Amino acid sequence: GAVVSQHPSRVICKSGTSVKIECRSLDFQATTMFWYRQFPKKSLMLMATSNEGSKATYEQGVEKDKFLINHASLTLSTLTVTSAHPEDSSFYICSASDGRATYEQYFGPGTRLTVT
């Protein structure tokens, strides 16, 4: 149980375009989803926390107009990187929680974004 999927696993896009990454909880209802960014051999950096049906809470320094997060249902959250630039290239990971405990997060497999 507690499986989280991400789609796509890899995406290459051109500078200036937008790209959407989906995060789905497959066998549980995710009241909260988290989006992280990770650079090679570095830890995960929390970008934002989203609760189903409400606006996401962004961490300091993360542009909410650039990284649009939607959590429209209890099984789906999306991250849209708008007007992508090469510096947005990174590994993006989502996690989902059913709300029972802060530490019980289930991680997706990640999405490798490359902006050319």
Add this chain to the structure above:
Amino acid sequence: TQLLEQSPQFLSIQEGENLTVYCNSSSVFSSLQWYRQEPGEGPVLLVTVVTGGEVKKLKRLTFQFGDARKDSSLHITAAQTGDTGLYLCAGDTGNQFYFGTGTSLTVIP
């Protein structure tokens, strides 16, 4: 400044050697997790510790939570090449979750 500092940041050892990774903070955590992550994949939970002084063993891996619940360690005995990966600790304060700075382990055959 990271709430959870891991040391060492990078570690390269020979197969069969032992190693310890440390996760330190000045904050108290209600629980602490250790994850292992391989390149291109999401983190995989190894263990959760919740009681100060708790020790948990997972085959060749031994996890300890500090008595004051501010720090933790991961000890690997007789490392294998399959142990190669990024090890992350993460702490829960009760209302927020923090990842450590990470330790990249390479086990050389």
